[in-house]
Amino acid sequence: TLPLEHGAHRIGNRTDADMARWRSQRLGQFIHWGLYAIPGGEWKGKTYNGAAEWIRSWKEMPQQEYDNLYKQFNPVNYQPEEWAQQANDMGAKYMIITTKHHDGFCLWPSKYSKYSVAASPWKKDIIGPMVDAYNKKGIDVYLYFSIIDWNQPDWRAALKTPADSIAYQRFKVFVKNQLTELLQRYPTVKGFWFDGTWDDSWKNDGSFSDELEQYLQRLHPGLIIGSRLRADEKGARHFDSNGRLMGDYEQGWERKLPEKSADVHGNDWEGVMTIPENQWGYNARWAGHIKSSNELIEMLVKSASLGGNFVINFGPKSDGTFRTEEVQRMQEISRWMKINGSAIYGGTDAGFAKQDWGYYIRKSGTDSVYMVVCNVPVSGQLRVKLPAQTTLVNVTSLEKNIISGTPELIGKNEYFIHLDHKNQDAPFVILLQTSKDSRDNSGFEKAKT
Numbered sequence: 237t238l239p240l241e242h243g244a245h246r247i248g249n250r251t252d253a254d255m256a257r258w259r260s261q262r263l264g265q266f267i268h269w270g271l272y273a274i275p276g277g278e279w280k281g282k283t284y285n286g287a288a289e290w291i292r293s294w295k296e297m298p299q300q301e302y303d304n305l306y307k308q309f310n311p312v313n314y315q316p317e318e319w320a321q322q323a324n325d326m327g328a329k330y331m332i333i334t335t336k337h338h339d340g341f342c343l344w345p346s347k348y349s350k351y352s353v354a355a356s357p358w359k360k361d362i363i364g365p366m367v368d369a370y371n372k373k374g375i376d377v378y379l380y381f382s383i384i385d386w387n388q389p390d391w392r393a394a395l396k397t398p399a400d401s402i403a404y405q406r407f408k409v410f411v412k413n414q415l416t417e418l419l420q421r422y423p424t425v426k427g428f429w430f431d432g433t434w435d436d437s438w439k440n441d442g443s444f445s446d447e448l449e450q451y452l453q454r455l456h457p458g459l460i461i462g463s464r465l466r467a468d469e470k471g472a473r474h475f476d477s478n479g480r481l482m483g484d485y486e487q488g489w490e491r492k493l494p495e496k497s498a499d500v501h502g503n504d505w506e507g508v509m510t511i512p513e514n515q516w517g518y519n520a521r522w523a524g525h526i527k528s529s530n531e532l533i534e535m536l537v538k539s540a541s542l543g544g545n546f547v548i549n550f551g552p553k554s555d556g557t558f559r560t561e562e563v564q565r566m567q568e569i570s571r572w573m574k575i576n577g578s579a580i581y582g583g584t585d586a587g588f589a590k591q592d593w594g595y596y597i598r599k600s601g602t603d604s605v606y607m608v609v610c611n612v613p614v615s616g617q618l619r620v621k622l623p624a625q626t627t628l629v630n631v632t633s634l635e636k637n638i639i640s641g642t643p644e645l646i647g648k649n650e651y652f653i654h655l656d657h658k659n660q661d662a663p664f665v666i667l668l669q670t671s672k673d674s675r676d677n678s679g680f681e682k683a684k685t
């Protein structure tokens with residue numbers, strides 16, 4: 237391995253209580269909210285086909301006009317208590333809020349930038365009341381922070397001249413000041429979700445990103461920061477030049493999920509997902525495929541079955557309300573989580589052979605393994621192949637009328653669980669109580685006699 241000064245400083249997952257809490261939460265809510273919600277993907281009758289929060293970079297958008305949108309930011313219907321209530325109903329255990337996206341507009345009255353809510357008609361702090369409302373519901377808050385800042389004259393994508401380096405040096409002081417300010421203003425936050433760290437200016441400055449992460453940890457012990465912040469001294473991101481994960485969890489799963497256990501190498505990880513194909517901020521017209529609640533639930537289940545967290549993104553409108561499709565998804569997921577949440581919270585990779593009908597999730601540290609059935613076989617029988625020296629002690633379902641009879645032993649450590657022929661309109665859950673046992677199959681034979 238290469239001798240790295242600014243590569244990964246820890247091998248393996250964090251084992252402290254803060255990380256264990258994050259790991260048990262499994263379902264998060266991402267919120268992208270800012271000036272981009274005002275145009276909502278359209279400008280002067282034209283539709284922007286990119287992601288709404290990137291509209292400033294659209295050739296049809298005069299940047300000065302975008303930058304002046306702060307004069308219209310006045311979310312008269314913003315009710316953070318309602319936001320927190322609906323997130324709590326959905327079953328989200330943490331929330332990530334954009335304090336500042338790439339456009340540089342700060343949703344808190346920053347001492348270090350005039351480009352904030354303080355200059356808007358709204359005037360007031362947006363972040364504080366949100367953190368308080370979510371924390372009051374027992375939901376942890378993480379602060380999304382974009383390193384890229386199109387509003388800051390000292391920001392540079394690349395350092396081409398000595399003048400660039402001098403300006404960028406000032407910019408790094410500004411970044412450190414804002415992050416310090418955020419931790420001082422909102423001491424209950426559990427971590428940062430960094431973004432906008434792919435440019436050369438940042439990638440080629442691994443030592444700064446490393447020092448910044450260590451500075452933040454000293455300032456606020458226990459902070460959880462994913463792999464997007466850091467670069468090592470050779471410009472490697474997420475994984476250092478020795479292939480070791482930097483940060484506290486793999487944060488690269490954006491609008492995509494790992495397929496199998498081998499894809500995550502035993503690391504903590506988090507997937508973030510949009511409901512439409514690729515819109516984070518509010519976009520008036522969602523084009524393309526819009527994920528149903530069952531699709532999002534299956535992604536959540538798949539994430540938990542692979543030992544990761546799943547975060548669903550919402551883009552509130554400029555007035556502070558949520559669009560119908562997003563409210564619908566929160567309500568449908570809420571109904572499912574109220575019945576099946578025990579399979580998700582504290583869930584992790586069961587280490588069982590994957591079957592076509594769906595996913596296994598182990599309640600971490602126990603012999604309880606949940607089966608979440610997403611694809612009901614026309615045969616009506618679910619194949620369960622237990623690892624060696626594992627016996628099946630009990631089988632129950634979280635809802636009534638799912639299973640018919642007792643499991644049928646069909647081979648060594650292999651069973652069919654027969655389903656009651658009800659057609660299901662959502663994934664359903666069966667709980668397997670197993671036990672480590674030197675004798676194979678000893679479980680159900682006892683039950684059968």
Ligand SMILES: COc1ccc([C@H]2[C@H](O)[C@H](O)[C@H](C)N2C)cc1
Nearest residue numbers: 268287289290431432490508516
């Ligand atoms: C260039 O491809 C990108 C760049 C940035 C993103 C940003 C989105 O604006 C959103 O904030 C997402 C979490 N982030 C990765 C997404 C895709």
